[in-house]
Amino acid sequence: MLRSLVGSEMCIRDRYQRRVHGDLLIEGSMQRRTIYDRPVRLRPEINLSGYSFLFAEIVEYFNAKRDKNLEKNLELLGESMGPRIMELAYIREKSSKRITKHTEILDFLVNVIWPLLFCKRAEPIQQLVPDASKGHKYTSYVIYDNDPPPIKYIPFDPQDKNVICMRFVGGIVKSILEYAGFPCKVEVMHPETETPNVFDYPKTAFIIDFDESVFKRESK
């Protein structure tokens, strides 16, 4: 008797809470609130320590695998996250216009995706002049991030050939661009300073090379 009373009370309370928060109303049954019922427009933050521990564990996990493909695995992990991040960012952005120009998608990356992922903006996009001798015809774009949060506590020793853990974010960037309709290649590196073999860590550069088709369709 008591149990059924408590049950019905919880049912009523659940329904009341759902009405108050303006979520979908689940009729009748005492279903538990799932992740799909939570409001999308909230902007939750997590703390850096928790994130760093999780990321360090991911890197350690891939490191321990026998196929020794740490960087490729990190990239694949990022690529699986990209489309979902893109959808979320689009829903939260109030504009409903689809992005068709490559300069606009790059601005979207810097001004919307970076704050969504890391609560900070990346540096303004820079262009690289195409190297005609190497056969590059179109400009490459570079996104710099001076202090990326995922690798804040991870050390880097070029002599030890440490892995570039930011390939994870490179995978996210690549899949976001491809999902938005801009096929490209993304290369991630830590820029070298004047002294050879000394890298400006943790500053990271994401070099984006769009496919020829992107430039051709925009020039029409």
Add this chain to the structure above:
Amino acid sequence: MQIKEKQVYYLFIVSTNGGLIYDKKFSSIPLDKRERMNSDAMMSIASSLHTIHDLCSLITPPSLQKLDKSSETMIPKKVKLETVISDTFRLSCFETLTGLKFIIITSLQSPDCRPLLKQMYELYADYVSKDPYHPADQPIKNATFERLVTALFTD
């Protein structure tokens, strides 16, 4: 809290098992004594300190032990080794909740070292625990951690 580098002699981090994870010798140690303290000597000192720390509760007379009044059976609180003062040096030890010990050996004139040890603990929690290339309870070989610890002592 601003301790001069001249007054610090050694720095140790001892793991929960009693093994030496990190050691640092400072330049203020006289040369003849520096040769005697090779890595083996430091490791044995670290494990001795670990054991002494554990034995502290047995050595303390019962009248001085603070009883844990919250529990019903009045179990005495674990006594921790905090400072060892001798004629020539002072040793300060800070034990964390997990059993990790930060030990610093300084001259007698140096100020209280506990805030410094707490800062070192923060650096450890940030740059060593979150390092994917650092296996648990192994000697620390992290260049960033090394650099930051040195920076703590140079003003």
